[in-house]
Amino acid sequence: MLGKDELAELADRVYHRMIDKTTNDWGMGIDSWDWVPGVGVISILAYGKLMNNHEAIEYLLQWTARNKQLSEQVNVINSMAPYAIFPDLYRLGGEHWYMDTALNVGDWMLTEAPRTREGTFEHTVTENVQFSEQVWADSLFMTVLFLARLAKLTGDRKYAIEAEFQLLGHLRVLQDPSTGVLFHGWNYEEKNHMSSARWTRANAWVILAIPWIAEEIGTTTPFSDEIVERYQRLAAGIRHFQGVSGMWSTVMDQSEFYKETSGSAGIAAGWLAGMRLGWLDDSYKKAINLALYGVIDRIDPDGTVQGVSGGTPVMPSIAAYDEIPCIPTLYGQGLTLILLSLAHADCGKFYA
Numbered sequence: 001m002l003g004k005d006e007l008a009e010l011a012d013r014v015y016h017r018m019i020d021k022t023t024n025d026w027g028m029g030i031d032s033w034d035w036v037p038g039v040g041v042i043s044i045l046a047y048g049k050l051m052n053n054h055e056a057i058e059y060l061l062q063w064t065a066r067n068k069q070l071s072e073q074v075n076v077i078n079s080m081a082p083y084a085i086f087p088d089l090y091r092l093g094g095e096h097w098y099m100d101t102a103l104n105v106g107d108w109m110l111t112e113a114p115r116t117r118e119g120t121f122e123h124t125v126t127e128n129v130q131f132s133e134q135v136w137a138d139s140l141f142m143t144v145l146f147l148a149r150l151a152k153l154t155g156d157r158k159y160a161i162e163a164e165f166q167l168l169g170h171l172r173v174l175q176d177p178s179t180g181v182l183f184h185g186w187n188y189e190e191k192n193h194m195s196s197a198r199w200t201r202a203n204a205w206v207i208l209a210i211p212w213i214a215e216e217i218g219t220t221t222p223f224s225d226e227i228v229e230r231y232q233r234l235a236a237g238i239r240h241f242q243g244v245s246g247m248w249s250t251v252m253d254q255s256e257f258y259k260e261t262s263g264s265a266g267i268a269a270g271w272l273a274g275m276r277l278g279w280l281d282d283s284y285k286k287a288i289n290l291a292l293y294g295v296i297d298r299i300d301p302d303g304t305v306q307g308v309s310g311g312t313p314v315m316p317s318i319a320a321y322d323e324i325p326c327i328p329t330l331y332g333q334g335l336t337l338i339l340l341s342l343a344h345a346d347c348g349k350f351y352a
Contacts, residue, residue: 002296004347008051010299011340015047017303018333019059027310027329030063033070034126035142036311036330038081042145043334045085050341057092060085064098071101075108076124077143084146087153099153106150106159109143116188120169123185133189136314137182137202140170140209148216160217164224167213171206171230180237181252182206185314197318200248201309203238204266204335207231211273228279235280238267239287246287246294250309250321257322261307262332265295269339272346292343295336308332 002010018030018040030037041060048056064085071082083105090098114122116133121143123136144166151159173186176198183193184202210231214223241252247259248267268291274280298306308331309324 007344013303014337027327035078035081039334040330043337046338047341050345078125080143087149136185141205148213151220152216160220180233194314198253200252200263204263207270246290261298262335265339266335272342305332305336
C-alpha cells in the first residue's frame with residue numbers, strides 16, 4: 001500500500017507536468033477557455049484544497065488573471081467548466097469579479113443556455129458543429145458542477161433546483177436499466193442512444209460529478225433520494241466491468257478494447273467521493289486500490305499520464321471508440337490528480 005508521502009510526491013509530479021511545460025497543443029494547452037483546461041483547473045483546485053497546497057491555489061488566481069478575457073468570447077455548455085473554480089476563488093480572495101462573473105454565467109445557464117425539448121442542457125461546443133436535441137454525460141461535470149457550487153456560494157435555491165433537475169434529467173435518459181452504467185449520449189429527436197456506447201470516460205465524469213454536486217446542493221435544498229439510488233446502481237454496474245489490472249476498457253463492456261487511464265482514474269475518484277458521503281460500503285476498497293495502482297503504473301517519471309484517449313464525441317459506432325488515439329491531456333492529468341489527492345486525503349481510511 002502506498003503511503004501519504006508517496007501519494008503526495010506522485011501528485012506533485014502530475015500537477016507540475018500540467019503547469020511547467022508550456023505547450024500550444026490541444027491536449028495540454030492550459031491557457032485557453034474550454035472544457036480541456038476547465039478540467040485542468042478544476043483538478044488543480046481539488047489538489048490545492050485536499051493537499052492544502054497554497055501554491056496550487058495561487059496558480060489558479062494567476063491563471064484566471066491571464067485568461068479571463070477569453071471567457072467573454074463564447075458561451076457554450078462545454079466551455080462552462082472553468083467557471084467551476086470561481087466560487088472557491090471568490091471565497092479565498094474576495095475579489096468581486098469572481099462573484100459577478102459567476103452570477104452572470106449562472107443566470108445565462110438558467111435563462112439562455114440551449115435546451116432540449118425536455119429542458120435538459122443541449123450539448124453545445126466551441127467547434128463549428130451542432131448536436132441538436134442531444135444530451136451528453138459530459139455536461140454534468142462540465143456545466144452542472146458549476147451551478148451546484150454557485151448554489152452553495154450564494155445560498156440561492158434556484159441554482160440548486162436547476163442543478164438537481166439537470167442531474168436527474170441526464171441520469172434518467174442515459175442510465176442503462178440492465179447494467180446500471182451510462183450510455184454516452186441520448187438523442188431526443190431520434191429517441192435513442194445513438195451508437196449506444198457505454199463509454200468509460202462518460203461514466204467517470206458522472207460517477208465523480210454526482211457526489212460533488214449533491215454535496216454542494218445539499219446545503220441549500222434537500223436532494224432527491226433518486227440521486228443516491230442511481231449513483232449506487234451506477235457504482236455497482238461499473239465495478240462489474242473492472243478488469244483484472246484495475247482498469248476499464250475505453251468502452252467498458254468491450255473487454256478487447258484498449259484500457260483507458262482517464263476514465264479509470266475518474267471512476268476510482270468517484271467511488272472515493274461517494275464513500276466520503278457514506279453512499280458506498282467498504283466492499284469498494286479493494287476495487288479502488290486496484291484501480292489506483294493501475295493508474296499509477298501509467299504515470300511517467302516526469303509526471304505525464306499515459307493511455308488517455310483523445311477528445312471523443314458520440315461516435316458513429318461502438319467500434320469507432322477503439323480507434324480514438326491516446327495522447328497526454330490535461331483531463332487525463334486532472335482526473336489522475338483528483339484520484340491521487342483523494343487517496344492521499346483518505347489514506348488508510350477508504351482504500352487499503
